[in-house]
Amino acid sequence: MKLKPETLQRIDEIIPHYPVKRSAVLMLLHAIQEDVGFISTEAIEWVATKLELQPINVLEVVTFYPMFRQKPIGRRHIKVCRTLSCALRGGYQTCETLEKEFGVHRGEVSADGEVTIEFVECLASCGTAPVVMVDDDLHENVDCARARALAAQIKQEAARRG
Amino acid sequence: MSASPKPDLITVNVDGRDVAVPKGTNVIEAARLVGVDVPYYCYHPKLSISGNCRMCLVEIGMPAVDPATKAPIVDPGTGKQRINWIPRPQIGCATTASPGLHVRTNTAQIKECREGVMEFLLVNHPLDCPICDQAGECKLQEQATGYGRGYSRYIEAKNVKPKRTQLGPRVMLDDERCILCSRCIRFCKEVAKDDVLGFIDRGSYSTLTCYPGRQLTNNYSLNTVDICPVGALTSTDFRFKMRVWFLKQTDSIDPESSVGANTVVWSREGVVYRITPRRNDEVNDTWMADSGRELYKQNRAPDRLMVARVEGQDSTPAAALAAAADLLKPAAGAVAVVGSGRSSIEEQFVTRRMANALGAGAFLVGRSDPGDGLLISADRNPNVRGALVTGLVTNLPSERLTQLGEWIDEGKVRCVVSVGEDLLAAGLTEAQLARVAVVYLGTHANATSAIARIVVPTFTVLERTGSFVNQQFRLQKFFQAVPGPAGAIDDLTALTRLLSSVEGEYFPPEPAAIWPEMARAIDVLQGITFAGIPATGRLLDGSRWAGLPFPEGPGLHFQPAAKP
Numbered sequence: 001m002k003l004k005p006e007t008l009q010r011i012d013e014i015i016p017h018y019p020v021k022r023s024a025v026l027m028l029l030h031a032i033q034e035d036v037g038f039i040s041t042e043a044i045e046w047v048a049t050k051l052e053l054q055p056i057n058v059l060e061v062v063t064f065y066p067m068f069r070q071k072p073i074g075r076r077h078i079k080v081c082r083t084l085s086c087a088l089r090g091g092y093q094t095c096e097t098l099e100k101e102f103g104v105h106r107g108e109v110s111a112d113g114e115v116t117i118e119f120v121e122c123l124a125s126c127g128t129a130p131v132v133m134v135d136d137d138l139h140e141n142v143d144c145a146r147a148r149a150l151a152a153q154i155k156q157e158a159a160r161r162g
Numbered sequence: 163m164s165a166s167p168k169p170d171l172i173t174v175n176v177d178g179r180d181v182a183v184p185k186g187t188n189v190i191e192a193a194r195l196v197g198v199d200v201p202y203y204c205y206h207p208k209l210s211i212s213g214n215c216r217m218c219l220v221e222i223g224m225p226a227v228d229p230a231t232k233a234p235i236v237d238p239g240t241g242k243q244r245i246n247w248i249p250r251p252q253i254g255c256a257t258t259a260s261p262g263l264h265v266r267t268n269t270a271q272i273k274e275c276r277e278g279v280m281e282f283l284l285v286n287h288p289l290d291c292p293i294c295d296q297a298g299e300c301k302l303q304e305q306a307t308g309y310g311r312g313y314s315r316y317i318e319a320k321n322v323k324p325k326r327t328q329l330g331p332r333v334m335l336d337d338e339r340c341i342l343c344s345r346c347i348r349f350c351k352e353v354a355k356d357d358v359l360g361f362i363d364r365g366s367y368s369t370l371t372c373y374p375g376r377q378l379t380n381n382y383s384l385n386t387v388d389i390c391p392v393g394a395l396t397s398t399d400f401r402f403k404m405r406v407w408f409l410k411q412t413d414s415i416d417p418e419s420s421v422g423a424n425t426v427v428w429s430r431e432g433v434v435y436r437i438t439p440r441r442n443d444e445v446n447d448t449w450m451a452d453s454g455r456e457l458y459k460q461n462r463a464p465d466r467l468m469v470a471r472v473e474g475q476d477s478t479p480a481a482a483l484a485a486a487a488d489l490l491k492p493a494a495g496a497v498a499v500v501g502s503g504r505s506s507i508e509e510q511f512v513t514r515r516m517a518n519a520l521g522a523g524a525f526l527v528g529r530s531d532p533g534d535g536l537l538i539s540a541d542r543n544p545n546v547r548g549a550l551v552t553g554l555v556t557n558l559p560s561e562r563l564t565q566l567g568e569w570i571d572e573g574k575v576r577c578v579v580s581v582g583e584d585l586l587a588a589g590l591t592e593a594q595l596a597r598v599a600v601v602y603l604g605t606h607a608n609a610t611s612a613i614a615r616i617v618v619p620t621f622t623v624l625e626r627t628g629s630f631v632n633q634q635f636r637l638q639k640f641f642q643a644v645p646g647p648a649g650a651i652d653d654l655t656a657l658t659r660l661l662s663s664v665e666g667e668y669f670p671p672e673p674a675a676i677w678p679e680m681a682r683a684i685d686v687l688q689g690i691t692f693a694g695i696p697a698t699g700r701l702l703d704g705s706r707w708a709g710l711p712f713p714e715g716p717g718l719h720f721q722p723a724a725k726p
Contacts, residue, residue, distance in 0.1 A: 041374070054357040054358065054373070055373050055376075056357060056358055056359065056360035056371075056372075056373040056376075057357070057360065059360060059362060059371075059373060059374075060360040060361055060362060063362035063363045063364070064362075064363070064364045
């Protein structure tokens with residue numbers, strides 16, 4: 001695991017903000033996931049050493065929160081909301097459409113390594129259901145047609161990147 | 163509220179009864195003092211409080227006072243001070259008793275709480291007690307009967323989790339049975355200082371796990387099995403071997419070091435099935451080392467001495483002892499007795515008398531190995547202090563019998579009695595032993611028993627009754643759990659018979675019968691009877707030996723005296 005110098009710098013800034021080192025676990029994991037994309041076993045042990053904990057203490061936190069990933073994901077992270085409002089407005093169909101477009105099952109990485117689709121709990125935009133997040137951007141009222149357009153756009157961007 | 167009878171005691175009221183409890187006592191322990199059972203799973207008196215099982219819910223309240231004047235508010239109906247009850251139940255384990263605290267455990271609300279908690283705990287717990295190894299000593303089973311609703315409303319499918327995870331060489335985990343009390347996690351972290359267990363995932367998927375790539379290998383791992391309130395953690399050695407309700411429990415002492423951890427030996431029809439710790443807050447709390455639990459296997463080890471031998475011929479213990487007496491009496495004045503730090507104090511007392519009667523020098527073989535700072539000390543003999551108290555030796559034993567070797571070389575000694583000690587391992591040479599007649603009393607075969615002229619098979623600690631003096635100079639009793647093998651003889655019987663034949667007077671081979679004489683002869687034992695030694699032991703005055711360089715370092719409830 002190789003962290004960027006700015007991540008290392010941020011981590012060293014984070015730790016003294018807490019009364020005990022242990023409290024910084026969550027923030028360190030966020031910083032590492034942002035940098036590397038996922039939390040590896042090596043990262044867990046690195047955090048444990050850094051905060052003077054045992055690796056099991058960090059593993060407990062990593063597995064408790066669904067937003068921490070223990071495996072790498074695709075370049076683009078597509079999150080489709082599965083909670084009540086979106087489900088009532090066709091969130092399931094949206095998710096299935098995206099799966100078909102990219103030829104990948106939810107939770108998996110597409111063959112070209114481009115996308116990972118996740119069917120997640122509430123994205124907090126019930127008024128504009130169904131909603132989809134691509135990385136940090138929220139897309140509202142994503143019915144099947146818009147889902148196809150969204151997929152086309154992502155593919156186009158991938159092609160442009162080469 | 164009644165006044166506190168002592169400054170360090172405070173008065174609380176549990177189910178209408180006042181009880182004085184030490185400051186800092188929690189509600190579960192306070193209720194225990196008045197005989198009220200507050201059920202719990204995650205609470206353990208020797209671990210930190212986590213408060214996650216919610217089984218110990220109680221109602222609490224404080225006597226009402228006028229906020230302005232602080233004057234007690236009296237209920238006109240009863241004429242007593244009114245109690246302001248907190249409307250919601252609180253967990254008893256994390257509620258520290260405060261002066262005047264009122265506790266109710268028998269209300270409809272508490273009954274409903276317990277039924278609710280039980281129901282949730284049983285949602286994902288298999289209801290197959292008849293095939294579970296914990297049945298009979300399972301808190302969940304007991305409390306489901308005592309506090310559950312008695313029938314299940316659950317019709318959904320239960321969680322499926324791993325049934326046989328090997329957490330370590332001695333501990334097996336059945337994740338489905340785990341109720342997530344976290345006692346094992348806290349034990350490993352707080353007592354064993356080996357923080358490898360934890361819960362991963364969450365909600366009903368929470369799973370007790372050892373960190374991948376690591377194992378629960380520490381020498382205290384089996385304590386997690388003892389404190390597991392359900393059948394989740396089981397001992398690989400004991401699981402599915404025997405139902406606990408068939409087993410007889412006998413109080414004993416762990417003989418592997420001078421700590422003297424208190425134990426219970428579980429046996430049936432003369433066979434020991436397991437050894438578990440017995441609570442003694444002054445010695446071992448509720449813990450013991452894994453290594454001490456395996457010692458019962460020595461009882462039936464293949465190298466166990468099962469038949470007496472005289473001059474290489476099979477014999478009986480009685481005949482062998484008679485032959486030994488015939489050998490020793492004429493040799494009086496040229497005899498050496500190698501006693502044992504593994505003998506009970508009663509046996510050591512008889513050994514000392516025998517040595518005196520024979521005009522023999524008495525020796526002891528020291529055993530030391532680094533301690534673990536917890537419940538295994540550096541002195542691996544359980545009763546060296548007993549030998550000091552009885553005067554069997556006056557100084558700490560060395561690991562090598564150099565002096566005895568010199569005496570043999572000088573021809574001062576013609577006959578050596580060894581109480582279970584391998585003389586060759588203790589530094590004597592075969593040439594030296596060839597010059598003397600060896601009488602060996604012991605449990606297992608070794609190089610010395612192989613060349614001894616007379617071999618008398620004796621009993622292990624699980625087959626004897628007696629007492630040890632531990633590193634704190636605490637006199638602790640152990641009792642015979644199982645009978646010894648037919649061809650062997652109790653150490654105390656063997657030694658008293660030898661003594662009888664030397665002195666010509668009968669000595670009863672019973673600790674209780676030896677104690678009056680011992681108490682007369684040894685001043686630090688004055689006034690003590692065998693029956694009078696409490697189950698948790700009795701501290702002796704060891705100040706006379708305070709100057710000796712005892713090898714023990716700090717351990718649980720033990721701090722070595724400052725070196726002069």
